[in-house]
Amino acid sequence: MLSNQEFKAKWSSLHSDAETKGIVGAWLNISYRFGLICTLLRISPNALTYLGLLGAIGTALTAQTWWSIGFLIFSLFCDGIDGSVAIFQKKESNRGAIFDSVADRISEAMWLVALYRIGVPAWITILLWVIASVQEYARARLSSLGVAEIG
Numbered sequence: 056m057l058s059n060q061e062f063k064a065k066w067s068s069l070h071s072d073a074e075t076k077g078i079v080g081a082w083l084n085i086s087y088r089f090g091l092i093c094t095l096l097r098i099s100p101n102a103l104t105y106l107g108l109l110g111a112i113g114t115a116l117t118a119q120t121w122w123s124i125g126f127l128i129f130s131l132f133c134d135g136i137d138g139s140v141a142i143f144q145k146k147e148s149n150r151g152a153i154f155d156s157v158a159d160r161i162s163e164a165m166w167l168v169a170l171y172r173i174g175v176p177a178w179i180t181i182l183l184w185v186i187a188s189v190q191e192y193a194r195a196r197l198s199s200l201g202v203a204e205i206g
Contacts, residue, residue, distance in 0.1 A: 056094075057143060062087050065142050071198065082135070089132075090139030100141035100151060104158045107133030111162035118172035127169070130162055156195070163187050 057065070063075040063083050075083055093103065110130030117123045137155060141147045167180040 056091070059084065059087050062090075062139070062142060066139070069138075069142070069147060083139075086136050086139040089136050090143050093136065093140045094143040098140065100137045100144065100146055101154065103133045103137035103140055104151075104155050107131075107137065108158045108162055111165035115165040115168040115172065118169035123169055127166065130166075134159060134162060156191070160188070160191070 063080070066083060067073055067075050073079065107130045110126045110133060113126035114123050114130055117126060134155075138147075141151055164184065167184050170183075171177060171180045
């Protein structure tokens, strides 16, 4: 099993040698613990990605109830630890990364649907979607061009 330091080093290498200090380091400490638990329970990274996506859909479907908050937290949590579980289980792959990215974009859309359903004006939800999409596209594009200093 990986130590916390080994886990952070692997995470950093998969994220263009990003630093693992501050808020990122704090999140990785949490992700380490829950990633370890999921690994011991034999929950696959793809299962967590699917569960996160289902949580996002649940957020949109229950937007006008208190359930939506629980679905949102569940969705964010699953999305946050699926990569950690992939590291623990040595299942990091380009295919998994693409699946995770597509699921993330669909989840973001579902969260924005939830905002719209609770009364946020359409132009604001569309603007938020555009900002999120452009940021993610730029990050992915720069990465594909070999730009290592993103962020």
